[in-house]
Amino acid sequence: MLRKTLLPFFTLCVTTAIATCFDLSPAFPVPEWPHGAEDLASVFNSIEKQLKDLIADEKYDAASFSVEVTSSSESLWSQYHTARKRNETRPGAERVDGDSLYRIASITKVFTTLGLLYQHEAGNLDLQSPISKYIPELAVNGGEIPWHDITLRTLASQLSGLPRDFAQSDLMIGPPDPISIGLPPASRERMPDCDEDSNFDSACDGTDLIEWLKKAEPLFAPNQQSTYSNLNFELIGLALERASNKDFKTYMRDAILEPLNMTLSTLDTPPDDTHAVLPLGDNYWGIEEGVQNPTGGIYSSTNDMSKFLRYILTHYNAIAKGINWLMPASWGTGLQNFYGMPFEILRTDKILKESTRPITFATKGGGLPGYTTLISIVPEYGLGITVLVGCAECGKLLSAIQEIITVELIRGAEEVLWRAVDKTYTGFYTATNEKLNSSLKLAVSPSTGLMVNTFISNGTNVLGGFISKYLVDNSRPWHLQLVPTLLFKDESGQQGEIWRMIPVYEREEGLDRGVWDELCSTDVDILRYAGLPLNEVVFWQSNGIVELPAWKVRMSRDTVEEDALVVQD
Incomplete structure (x- = not known):
């Protein structure tokens, strides 16, 4: 009963948190x-x-x-x-x-x-x-x-x-002549006798x-x-x-x-x-x-x-x-x-x-x-x-x-x-554990950044299921973007780049927007599962592996076609 009472409130909080955040930054790691x-x-x-x-x-x-x-x-x-x-x-x-x-x-x-x-x-x-x-x-x-x-x-x-x-920028020094522009005669008693106010005779x-x-x-x-x-x-x-x-x-x-x-x-x-x-x-x-x-x-x-x-x-x-x-x-x-x-x-x-x-x-x-x-x-x-x-x-x-x-x-x-991001990160990934029906397709464009096109976990469509139902307002166009945290994980002498998946609404041309529609509270740690960030993604570039810790899955680039996977909406 308690869970049913809290779920709508949880959904409202999450969708409100990302309601008007567009064009997330940083969009890529700092280049060398x-x-x-x-x-x-x-x-x-x-x-x-x-x-x-x-x-x-x-x-x-x-x-x-x-x-x-x-x-x-x-x-x-x-x-x-x-x-x-x-x-x-x-x-x-x-x-x-x-x-x-x-x-x-x-x-x-x-x-x-x-x-x-x-x-x-x-x-x-x-x-x-x-x-x-x-x-x-x-x-x-x-x-x-x-x-x-x-x-x-x-x-x-x-x-x-x-x-x-x-000791600068006083019109007493001129030009122009102060009197000629309508200023009254004045004394120099409030001016220091140095720098410009002394005609640079002394600093x-x-x-x-x-x-x-x-x-x-x-x-x-x-x-x-x-x-x-x-x-x-x-x-x-x-x-x-x-x-x-x-x-x-x-x-x-x-x-x-x-x-x-x-x-x-x-x-x-x-x-x-x-x-x-x-x-x-x-x-x-x-x-x-x-x-x-x-x-x-x-x-x-x-x-x-x-x-x-x-x-x-x-x-x-x-x-x-x-x-x-x-x-x-x-x-x-x-x-x-x-x-x-x-x-x-x-x-x-x-x-x-x-x-x-x-x-x-x-x-x-x-x-x-x-x-x-x-x-x-x-x-x-x-x-x-x-x-x-x-x-x-x-x-x-x-x-x-x-x-x-x-x-x-x-x-x-x-x-x-963006060419470098495309070459380094995009593609179709499948679980290294062949028993898991899990996959990820990453694509890139200058307008949306590095984004998740498809995300299947244990045969379940995550984008069309959980994210669509609970994290976004589907009356508006959105995409799931990956943003770098500029932090790393160390494991067995390897470094993994830590990114976060964030639902992002897209700007709609010609839409009459209200004043408060521009308010955006940046939130990159929306939910956790079993204590782990639900949206954390780690790229292990040395072996081409992408890891989603909360989903307990590691994936590698694969030649398997998407259509070969069984998906449950």
Whole structure:
């Protein structure tokens, strides 16, 4: 009686859990690109042609760029362009290449955050502690900013509510002339006498920053609303100096640049122009940033940045316990934008041709006079992209380059990966125990991923029986998709890839959907049988075996026709 009472409730819970989850991700294991990089040759050829056509426009005569794509183990492709118009008296590097140096601007924040994670893991700094623990002067003499609520994690996640800058972006410096645009006369008493506010006569130091902050007002209460702030990382930089007993430049060199063999990257102005990209017109080359170094001070190249991206791709979930560095910390403006520590994260469903599966880009952009820069990490594809542009007045050149590279690269990678999945996983499997009338047919398509076409267990049709009756709403189209967990089982020296079977509804063209139809609670552990996950699938690639532990069956690819099996619906 009890069982009959509970069964409808169980069915409702399960069908509700998967009611509107479309296009599951990840859809395939993270690829190891070196063995398949040749398959991307046509993609890179297409990108090269489009970039050459783009840069041929005369409005980009003064633009140089360096771009590079890397896997987790090696660089896969690069392209460089040297400006057709350069400063005759100081042209910089004769030819732009992978060692050419740019000011990477706010990409520096990623290095600063890595240093913070290192110090957190070492126990010298605590992400959950307020910044005032490490810089107690902030809380002295009052002020309106609630420093006790602003932790190091809050700072790194752009959730502090602090103003954006303290010695830059003030219209008192001009142009334009403030009076000419209708602003009243004003004094400079609230402006620090350093950096841009001193016409770069002197760089700001920690004292300048702390004194300014004591008079500053917050934009938001901490942890209420994300908003971009350079001050966050300047404060982290000061905390790093105190925790490491080194100045910021030395700490970055010793902790990150040298260990990663980033031989040309530096926070000091390079001693000569051998590798310098020096855009025509105003640029920030050679300007000392002082206390603002942690937010934008590094000089680097695409070769060095690829070394850095390879490190992130292979360590992002293992730098500090309990922290996945590429995960969002808060939402940004719009439906698809999020802040991480300190990544600017985009999840978009506009790239793939045959699926609306969202693709996630963990990015960090930067801009200083003469330089626009961007890195993008695509963890599910195991790819990192660096785009460095040197140009004083090139508008949206970097955005155009990034659009070409990412769209072409991800679409091309999809084709390669689905061919690999098809070759590795699909086919008709039958039980290794000949007494069992059990089989599995796996197929693949870019729109549905790796899916189960037929599943027979002991002569019973599982898809048309149990799953159809209890786990899905049959008034809507659905399929049973396999998604990788990126975990493994070890057995007798062999590794088995662990996947999960998930019923997934398919998007119906022209269907008038309600607001709440987009709510999806991801659930990959729906049911168990005798304590084992009912939907677990293990691929033992070394011997071509697929195992379903809860169903107590192992299967291998077979030449037996499906029709030869007896099926009970």
